[in-house]
Amino acid sequence: MKAILFDVPGSPEVLRYGDAPEPVPGPDELLVQVRATAVNRADLLQRRGAYAPPPGASPILGLELAGEVLTPVGEWRAGDRIMAVVTGGGYAERAVVPVGMAMRIPDTLSFEEAAALPEAFLTAFLNLFTLGKLQAGETVLIHAGASGVGTAAIQLARVAGARVFTTAGSAEKLALCRELGAELAINYREESFAKRVLEATDGRGVDLILDFVGAPYWQQNTAALALDGRLQLIGFLGGSSGQIDLGPILAKRLHVNGTTLRRTPLPQKIALTADFVAFAHNRLARGELRPVIDTIYPLHEAAEAHRVMEANRNAGKLVLRVERDAETSPQGAQDHAAK
Template sequence: MKAVLFDQPGGAEVLYYGDAPDPIPAADELLVRVHATALNRADLLQRQGGYNPPPGASPILGLELAGEVVTANGEFAVGDRVMAVVTGGAYAEYATVPVGMALRIPDNLTYEQAAAVPEAFLTAHLNLFTLGRLKAGETALIHAGASGVGTAAIQLARAAGARVITTAGSPEKIARCVELGAYAAINYRTEAFAERIKQLTEGRGVDVILDFVGAPYWNDNLASLAVGGRLMLIGFLGGAAGQLNLGAILPKSLTISGTTLRRTPLDQKIALTRDFAAFGLPRLASGELIPVIDRVFPLKEAAEAHRYMASNANVGKIILSVP
């Protein structure tokens, strides 16, 4: 099969379009003909040598896919359209998917649209609801609201009856976040978000924060949380090291949680997939939830897609179309 490969860590130039062995599905897996996949920050880190796949995972990049079932298994027949999170291998013509991780693609979504769903929406669902315990009537602060996970999180929180505040780095991104359902959007380049949170919540703070930035936001995040608030750390784009003040954690009874979907045990990921299927698939089918796509690149242009993601210009997901 054709796939995007690299032989040594490096910049986007190390990626090339070449031949790889066809994957062989295990007894509890589907073989899927991939029609589209999507970029994630983890792909850039893995390409650079900083985020190796877990044992047993494909070394080929790609953490989500949309495609067509090639080998029947369980409830899925040959030809069924499915989308899924995978531990690797999606930058290719074929990939294997654990049966429990496969989601049926709603009829109203194309393969490119479906490829924008799994990683973003499952990550957001995991951190907002499973770990963050966000409920109707509460307030969530979602950093990087124009990112793939951010655009999914805004919509999921809104659909659950929560109020959403978000941060983003340009007027265009701010406008898109509001369009998707954010109650308020803060331009982090021109405003101190902790001060705005105080104003917007009348000093109470927010109940849940999704943070991709890490150490630079630590103190302002803690200051922005209400009593009993939950901070979900899902990335360290701004760095993981710094001088951190722990003083707010005990008096506010805060919960700090960190997770990566890729390394979550399979049984927990299957349970998450089922939870999202019940909540999210009907809303995707009705159009209440929408996958947000910035650009679509051919698989052969994966290197250019990586450069584009590194520029931080995208609003929503960057898709690779697989011929």
């Protein structure tokens, strides 16, 4: 089968389109004909040699996919359209998916749209609700609001009845955040987000923050949190070390938590998937939730998609189409293959 491979860590130029061994499904796994996958920050880190796959995971990049079942297992039949988070192997023509991780694709979604969903929406759901304990009427600040996870988190928090604030780095990205349901969209390049948050909450602060940046945001994050506030650390795009003041944790009784979906134990991920499907499937089918896609590339142009993400030029997901006859691209997405 064809896949995106690399022999040594490095820049996007190390990626190549070549032949890889066929995956062999276990007794509780589906073999899937991949129709589309998507790019995530973890893929960039793995390509650089900074994020090794968990033991037993495919060394091929790709943490999510959409496609058709090839081997029937349990409730799944050959030809069923599914989407899923995987621990690796998405950048390939075929991949294996644990049965409990498979999610049925709503009829209203294309394979490209479905491929843009699993990693972003499950990560957002995990950090907003399972770990972040967000409730209707609370206020959440979502950093990197125009990212894949950010666009998913804004929508999930909105439909759950929360008040949504977000940060982004350009006028276009801020407009996208507002369109998705953010009440307050702050340009972090031009002003203090902590100051804006406190002004918007009459000095109280927010109940929950989803942070992808890390150490550089520590001081503003703790200033922007309300009493008993929760900080969910999802990434360290700005770095993981620096001088920090721990005082607000005690003074405000703050809760700080970190997680990575990829290394979450499989039984917990299966439970998370079931909770997400119960919450989101019908909303996705009705269009109340939607994936935000920046650009669709053919699989063999994965290196270009990596360059775009590294330059932070995308708003929403970068999707890789695995088959040329895949379904029509979603409205509003630029189809790179047609450029």
